[in-house]
Amino acid sequence: MNNLNKEKAKKKIAALREKIREAEYRYFVLDDPQISDAEFDKLMQDLIKLENQFPELITADSPTQRVGGEVLDEFEKVEHSTEMLSLDNSFNAEELRDFEQRIAKNTAQKDYQFVVEHKIDGLSAVIRYQDGSFQLGATRGNGEVGENITENMKTIRSLPLKIKDKAELELRGEIYLSKSEFERINQQRLENDEKAFANPRNAAAGSMRQLDSKIAASRRLSILIYDLISHSEKEFATHLEVFFYLKEQGFNVNWHKKAAGIEEVIEICQEWEEKRESLDFEIDGLVVKINDLALREELGSTARSPRWAIAYKFPAQQKTSRVKDIEISLGRTGALTPTAVLEAVELAGSTVSRATLHNEDEIKRKDIRIGDTVLVQKAGDVIPEVVKVIKEKRDGSEKEFEMPEHCPVCGSKVKRPEGEAVTRCTNISCPAQRKEKILHFVSRDAMNIEGVGPALIDQLLEHQLIDDYADLYFLKQHHLKDLERMGEKSSQNVTEAIRASKDREFFRVIYALGIRHVGLGAARTLSNNYSSIEQLRAASSQELEEIDEIGPVIADSIINFFAEKQNRDLISRLKQAGINLSREESEEKEEFLAGLKFVFTGSLNDFTRSEVKDLVEKAGGRSVSAVSSKTDYLVIGDNPGSKYQKAQELGIEILTESEFKQLLENKEEK
Structure with missing residues (x-):
């Protein structure tokens, strides 16, 4: 092996890698090993020796690179080319x-x-x-x-x-x-x-x-x-x-x-x-x-x-436990959610000591009382829930639960709107709601304000430095540096993070507002259809419902959000603080293909598939893999294949690669 020159070593390395890859495939994929562990180890050792002798021949896809590299300081962020959706x-x-x-x-x-x-x-x-x-x-x-x-x-x-x-x-x-x-x-x-x-x-x-x-x-x-x-x-x-x-x-x-x-x-x-x-x-x-x-x-x-x-x-795993108490938690929309405090039990691989009871009707329907022995279930990542009460184990000491008439946090009268199952605190300034709304606003998917977490928000509310998320933008460094665990450097970092968040994309601002039922995907859809918060506020329920992916529930929630004077005041103060409440001109320009679906087929000369996909999606369009009646354009390269024929049958507009380039140039000019 020592007499090998670089060219011979290259061939030997390639042969060893191929043998090792085949052995790994048969062992780890097919579960059908063809060589012994000792033979596999010998191949790997030979490869390691050769690569040590000729380190310039080491490649990232060599089997020797599986053993682990240098220790990282942190994980880099990666943007997915296509959103990974959840399944119903x-x-x-x-x-x-x-x-x-x-x-x-x-x-x-x-x-x-x-x-x-x-x-x-x-x-x-x-x-x-x-x-x-x-x-x-x-x-x-x-x-x-x-x-x-x-x-x-x-x-x-x-x-x-x-x-x-x-x-x-x-x-x-x-x-x-x-x-x-x-x-x-x-x-x-x-x-x-x-x-x-x-x-x-x-x-x-x-x-x-x-x-x-x-x-x-x-x-x-x-x-x-x-x-x-x-x-x-x-x-x-x-x-x-x-x-x-x-x-x-x-x-x-x-x-x-x-x-x-x-x-x-x-x-x-x-x-x-x-x-x-x-x-x-x-x-x-x-x-x-x-x-x-x-x-x-x-x-x-x-x-x-x-x-x-x-x-x-699959049916959830179930075990019995005892309800020690029923507690009430408040969400950012004011919803009072009852939660069962349980005797700890091992369930689906984890220790469970709390279970959701959903709402007052659910408690009454299942007749759940404090002290009851209950059947608890947990399926996958689903929050544990009480399935039923084992009434045969009651001894008379159990207590019926009554939904409080006043908010357990602020003391305001609670209300259950007609036709709804959820009881809500009607005080928009309730500290619990305020904290949850602010936490949502600063979260990574929303305004992504680093350093503003639950502990700091608690202090800001306690010291009456803020009442809502708009107040964050009027904080000065001297307001922060005397707080617990906030020195000169930390307070500077927080104020800089708040300032940097003013230029977040418009869809993130919509999501950050905390409109009920408007998740990140719906916020992105809304930002594609409305170029400013004023346009969104002026939209009618019927107009909103006509947008693909926006149904009546989301539409009503948007209308109700803007009907609240306090929410309109919040938006006014965000605008005063310089928050980006509209799509920038550059964003408008990039959205010139909004709503259009493109399919590419055949070999392209001037682009790779990933390049054309990026071009289309950055301009607001979608690059899809199959031709259907909803396709707007089929772009063809050399040897286009069966998609060309199907597009002709469906009457889809067909572009050559040069026509596609011309389309991009013309749209950009406009």
Whole structure:
């Protein structure tokens, strides 16, 4: 080996890497090892020696790079190319049938199929490949921005660092820890006098958030791929075609089964309720998806979830406990929420000592009393809830609960609006509401004001330095520096963070206002349709309801928000403070393709697929993968394929690459 020159070493290294990749694929993906562990170790040691001898030949996708790199100081933020939406849930056969009926109402197509997959209880991740090599891995985060966990994901042996297809790919998968590996890690932690992990999911998430990737490498994590978001070269007609391709490329894809109709889907779901314990990893349900990718595009999504997929959740785990007390908490909208304080019980891998009781009607319907023995359940991440009272265990000492007539925080009279189940504090200046509203306003997805957390907000309210979130912008450094844990430097950092937040994007400001039912997705939709807060305030309920993704509930909530004089005063003071309450001119210019859907097909000469996608989305449009009746433009390159014919049949406007460039130039000029 010492006599090798660089050229011979390069060939030897390439051969060793190929053998190791094949061995890893057979062992970690196919579960069909062809060589012994000793033979595998020998191949790896030979490769390490050669790479040490010729360090300039080390590449990021070499198998030796799985062992863990340098310790990071922090995780970088990664913006997702496509928002990671949540799935709607179903809990029984009837809700699955309702899902199928909603699909039928939204399409004329009758012969669609479903694909059913395991809903793995792990950590969702985005994976990107460049030129066939693993380039980046990121957490789901808030659905729009995640954290860069590339170094930790390299340690996952079932994730190929190099694939056959030299292309740009973006995938989604679920990182998980097997039950057997979870037991091994916890046993080791207990032996080292460390706290055991609560469940495999927590262990997987904790492993991926280690700044030292060597720790992640020691935990033998696995990954199953469940979706292909984009491919720079290829196009697919169905989800099953995607899975077939991914398997060819060496990926370990999620278990899946085709179903001809919803009744077959229900049978599969019921079958796996019985079989779930046979797996060596945790699943908390199944995911049901439309197989046809063009139909998915046609069905689209709401602000929160795709219309073409749904999660079927297995029946929740249940245990008995005793209600020690019932407490009331207040949210930012003034809602009084009763919560059961329980005797601690181990449930679904975690200790449960509180459970939501939802509202007064729920307590009366279930006849829940303080002192009752109750059945508690928790499914996945769902907050624990009381299922029913075990009345046979009552001894007469139990006390009935009465909803308070006055707010437990401010003492104001509470009110339950007619037709609503929720009792609310009517005092808009209630300290509990004020704190929650301010916390929402400064949160990461809203104005993202670093350093302004619960402890500081408590002090600001206590010292009467602020009454609401608008007051933050009138604080001076001298107001802060004498507060607890706030010296010269900390107070300067906070005031600078507040000042920097004045230029947040318009949709974040809408979200930060705290309008009931308006989440981040709905706020983005509103900012795409209204260029200023004045325009949004002037919108009628009917006009709002006509916007895709804005229904009557959100529309009424917006109208009611602006009807309140205090809210209008808040906005006036935000404007006075210099907050960005409209889309900037640059944003207006970038939105010139708003609402338009583009499909690209064939080989483009001047752009990569990721480049055209960025161009379209930065201009407010959408780059989608399949042609449907809702497509506005098909852009064709060389050898366009079947999408060209389908676009012609549907009468979709077809652009050449040069015409697409001209469209961008013309729109920008306008």
